[in-house]
Amino acid sequence: MTRPVRLGLFLTGMAALAATLAVAVGDLPGFGHYPGPYGTIIARTGVAARHGTDLVTTVNFDYRVFDTLGEEFILFTAVLGVALVLRRRRGEERTSEEPPEEHHFPGSSSALGAIGLALVGPVLVLGAWVVTHGHLTPGGGFQGGVVLAAAILIVFLAGEYVAMKRVAPHAALELAEASGAAGLALVGLGGLIFAGVFFKNFISLGSPGAILSAGTIPIGNLAVGIEVAGAFLMLWTEFSDQALVVRSR
Amino acid sequence: MSVLPYLVAIWVLSWGVYGIVTSHNLVHLVVCLSVAQASTYILLIGVGYRSGATAPIFAEIPSSTPVVDPVVQALALTDIVVEATVSALLLAIAVQTKKRFGTVDPDELRALRG
């Protein structure tokens, strides 16, 4: 199809779509007037039901944890797909894993390296904090997992690519990612085995606001945190391997 | 105006899809797909908003405070993860495309016809 024809087809379609959507959203109950009942009931009863103070995490890891299981496996599958798509092909080889010099960005310096490495510890702590406090304050497995991955990526940004690969070798990342994914599913199985229903919260709920409360929710957070951290690091190493290490013969 | 956020979502969707249709670069196409997906976040979060209410975190506020809908926030979170992972996969395919085709311009990909 030539460009003008394609554009014409698109514009006609989009005009009709936008117009009907605009009419449709006019029938929505106005911005700021959410009528419920789903959110209203959970807002009223969620804390008492599960002793977790962050209702979004409670919804994600208890009421609608089956969605989170699916979402977690979407992440798992996509990373598997990336590993598959970027795998070494015939006619390619990996240059030596130990290049004669560390990979350096133009403009990098020892000051950048020092600050970067000094930040790794605090960011790791932040990430762990976000993961473990997901049921109490904004945060959770997904958000904290990304922060944990970022902590390791700082090593890369500090110019120490090879050191990063040593800290986070491929097999360990694949293991972390897969066990995180399986972990949440096993929490569900735990509910089935110990409480008779898949994904039923079978651990004692503790008191709201305490770190060990809300039953299986912190465990779910932990599993997802490990998975997300492993997944993002795997994505990063796959892409940067392509740029830095893989060469055509 | 009480439909403005929803109209913004429609606007963002239009530009995202426009970008995909007229793209000359696969990386640009993937980013436009993300933009189109962002319209769903705006719509979802907008639908669950309550005027004068606060975030659904009861760590330090009394349990009778009006809060916005926590469910749409959970849905948007799921949505974001889905979009990020699909983008990652598409970008990986774009990297291999550059290596196999020598270009990332969709107009130049001629391996499939008819």
Added chain:
Amino acid sequence: MTIAPLPIAVPLIVAAALAATDFVHRRRVTNLVAIATAATVTALCAILIFRSAAGPIVYWLGAWHPRHGVALGIALAVDPLGAAMATLAALLVTATLLYSVKYFDAVSNLFQALMLVFLAAMVGFCLTGDLFNLFVFFELMSVAAYALTAYKIEERGPLQGAINFAVSNSLGGIMALIGIALAYGRTGALNLAQIGEALAQRPPDALVAVAFALIVLGFLVKAAAFPVHFWLADAHAVAPTPVCVLFSGAMVELGVYGVARVWWSCFAAPLGGDAIALRPVFVWIGVLTALVGAVMCFRQRHLKRLLAFSTVSHVGIFLLCLGALSHIGIAALAAYVLAHGLAKGALFMCVGVLIHRFAEVDELRLRGCGRRDAGLLFVGVLFAASGIVLAGAPMIGAFLGKSLGEASVEEAGFGWTVAIFVVASGLTAGAVLRAAGSIFCGWGEDEPPGVAQPQEGDVEPETLELHDRTPATMVVPPALLTVAALLVSVAPGLEDAVQHAAAQFVQTGAYADAVLHGRNTFVALPTEGLKAADFVWGALSLLLALAVSGLALFGRGLVERVPERLRRAGESALQPLEAAQSGHPGDYVAWLTAGAGALCAVIVLALR
């Protein structure tokens, strides 16, 4: 004990375990574990069919039971039709995993892990009772499919095919999600039954119409209906053949299933009164899809694209059955999907045997190759038999689905579409028979009439080496699938079973009672039997298939008698159709947008 969540959770856990143990290179163990898991899931889903016969199995995950008719958690609402669809998907995955053992050198454990995730997603899609959960499994199914399509990174085609597939389907998902957000904004619910009850309380307005249109569009992209079908041929041409078995046999059908599920559980109550206005929408999409698919199918010489367009054409027929918006239509759909899935799976596996032996997928270059030994001739018999199954010849294969489908469209006032049933199934079966005659009997010529000129990049071998013999694991699965497909119309009790399952599927109020209030209020609905006219239509399809394949193989003389001008006009009429299949993602998205705009506008106007 209710086993409902197990067929979803078990393959997911096993897939994660396979990925985690990737460093242990033991292919035999991986294959065994994967096949055993898929077989277990098949058995579990089959059990669910029988357990849900009296009424849906409602399983509230996390033990979040609904409060005063408001669902707090996610429910699995398993009814016989959903469980049957899941069983078909699982059966095809098991057959494919067995077939793949010798087909290609799987790269580490990732192939089996992806297949198991794909399986879990398909089963989850069939068993869930929650709209957003439906979307999540839709996306999971899609992501696994994108990864499997891009498997052969050595070639250029798979990369482009995967891009087209991913961009089209992601946009379809975005549209569906907008529809879901609109429905949530109106009803404040995500449970299918609860949305249905909430929407039924007010007369429908533009919001309900657009929500319905967008969710349907998203699923129609997955189902490869016109005008969002372009990605299917690209994906099938380049994905590994075992994966194509699943795409054509189960994944595409799930798009149609999704439309049906969403209609009957959520939108039948508010929009059912306007069914008279809505039926033509589905009927016309079905007619266009069936005809475009059939014509493009016959023009192909690339065997996998031929089968892909045959799938598109059959989706058109499925949409016709769906468009009747009746329980007989759904019964037709169930029987047809069953026969089609089994037969199409067998067809792709036979093509895989040819690729495995000759590293060739072009019908004309394979001419005569199938006569080489007895094993190949047997595969040829399976190939031709599956083609006849799809023609819906009397009492064979898809005949049951076709008859019920013809009954349903006549009841709905669209009796003329019976001609489409005949033409589409006849043409597509004719293409398969033509290919069978050419490859396994050496009939025909180098440039048969009606087939398009070769395109660039048409033939890309998947297994880069030729093999001398075909292993048993590649012949037994298609043989079993073909036999099963042939027997669908005569299987004892199947005719009643599909109608009983369909009756349960379409009773919206009773579904909501069962899911939200724990009451069983299902009633029996009148059944249809086979009629004499059905045999006539079935015979006509078979005759059409034999006629067009005969014409293509032996009819050069007859074709030459048609005046040159007419032939040229025919070719140039087909030009735009073939040009539309351009392989450019921007084109496909333009079509998608046009389709979305048209569908929304038509449905909003139909309700005025």
